[in-house]
Amino acid sequence: EAQVTQNPRYLITVTGKKLTVTCSQNMNHEYMSWYRQDPGLGLRQIYYSMNVEATDKGDVPEGYKVSRKEKRNFPLILESPSPNQTSLYFCASARTSTRPGELFFGEGSRLTVL
Amino acid sequence: AQTVTQSQPEMSVQEAETVTLSCTYDTSESDYYLFWYKQPPSRQMILVIRQEAYKQQNATENRFSVNFQKAAKSFSLKISDSQLGDAAMYFCAYRSALGGANSKLTFGKGITLSVRP
Numbered sequence: 001e002a003q004v005t006q007n008p009r010y011l012i013t014v015t016g017k018k019l020t021v022t023c024s025q026n027m028n029h030e031y032m033s034w035y036r037q038d039p040g041l042g043l044r045q046i047y048y049s050m051n052v053e054a055t056d057k058g059d060v061p062e063g064y065k066v067s068r069k070e071k072r073n074f075p076l077i078l079e080s081p082s083p084n085q086t087s088l089y090f091c092a093s094a095r096t097s098t099r100p101g102e103l104f105f106g107e108g109s110r111l112t113v114l
Numbered sequence: 115a116q117t118v119t120q121s122q123p124e125m126s127v128q129e130a131e132t133v134t135l136s137c138t139y140d141t142s143e144s145d146y147y148l149f150w151y152k153q154p155p156s157r158q159m160i161l162v163i164r165q166e167a168y169k170q171q172n173a174t175e176n177r178f179s180v181n182f183q184k185a186a187k188s189f190s191l192k193i194s195d196s197q198l199g200d201a202a203m204y205f206c207a208y209r210s211a212l213g214g215a216n217s218k219l220t221f222g223k224g225i226t227l228s229v230r231p
Contacts, residue, residue, distance in 0.1 A: 031217050042118075042205060042221035058218065090159060094217055102149060103209075103219055105159035 002027045006091050006106035013081055014114050021076045021109050023091030030096045032074040033103070036060065037088040046089075049074055050096065081113040116141045116208050120222035127196045128230050134181075135191045135225055137206030145211040148182065148189045149219070154202040162204070165189065167211070193227075201229045 004025045013019055025032065033048040035058075045058030049068040063085055065077040074093075078085060088110050092103040117140045127133035139148070150162040165173045165182050172180050177194045193200055206222040 033218070035219075040123075040223055042223040043219070044221075045218050048218065088157065092159075092219075096217060102147075102161050102164055103217075108157040108159075110157075 002104065004091055004093055004104050004106040006089075006109045008109060009107065010110045012112045012114065015082055016080050019078050019081060019111075021078075021089055021091075021111070023074045023076065023106060024072050025074075025091075025093040025104070026072065027093060027095075027104065028071065029093035029104070030071070031094045032068065033058070033092050034064070034066065034074070034076045035090045035092065037090065037108075043090065046076070078111075081111075083113050085111065086113045087111060116143075116146075116210070116220045118206050118208050118220050118222040120206055120225050122225050123223070124226045124228070126228045126230060127193070127200075129196055129198060131196055132192060132194045133196055133227065135193070135204055135206075135227065137189045137191070137222055139187050139189065139206070139208050139220075141187070141208065143210055143212070147209045147211055148180075149207040149209065150178070150180070150189075150191045151205045151207060151221075152200075152202045153205065153224070154199075159205075163191065196229050198229050198231060201227060203227070 007022045030051045034046040035043040037043045047066040049055045091106040094103045119138045146167045148165045152160045163175045179192045181190045203224045205224045207219045
């Protein structure tokens with residue numbers, strides 16, 4: 001089954017404690033991206049990756065890091081989480097070799113930073 | 115930069131009736147995609163329908179259809195025969211069709227649709 005898998009789905013942590021949200025896709029997609037969803041703001045892009053070892057900032061990259069060492073994986077790293085990073089996070093992937101189609105989303109990760 | 119505007123934060127519809135959700139966008143590009151995503155309480159982002167800007171015909175998917183007005187930069191979603199399962203948050207989204215570019219989806223703020231039994 002084609003899917004984007006995120007882990008953990010729920011996480012409560014404390015300020016300053018490093019954490020990683022993993023994202024894996026099994027569709028051999030070149031493009032992967034992270035979004036955060038906040039009430040009244042919709043979804044905003046954090047980082048994206050066009051392919052292995054090719055990452056770039058989105059609209060709200062402050063406080064986040066990413067890596068793309070393998071095509072299927074695109075982890076989101078919060079080196080020193082703060083309460084303003086409490087949010088719902090989505091990983092998404094897509095093909096880029098042909099005309100862009102829709103993104104495939106993971107099921108979301110609810111992060112709370114105390 | 116592209117922007118997507120959903121000016122109505124909430125709407126309500128009676129079961130079996132028809133409802134239209136509004137969306138406007140701003141872009142200088144001529145080739146792009148527009149989407150409506152549904153987010154039920156499970157939080158999963160579900161693609162409802164998509165429209166390619168170069169196609170004049172409005173997209174339809176069963177009970178869901180769009181009214182795409184390219185000159186007016188308007189992209190509304192019509193839900194016919196509304197069902198209780200249609201209750202969700204709906205997001206309008208824009209994506210450039212430029213190959214090789216950051217294929218970012220630009221989202222509106224969303225609209226919460228409730229369905230009255």
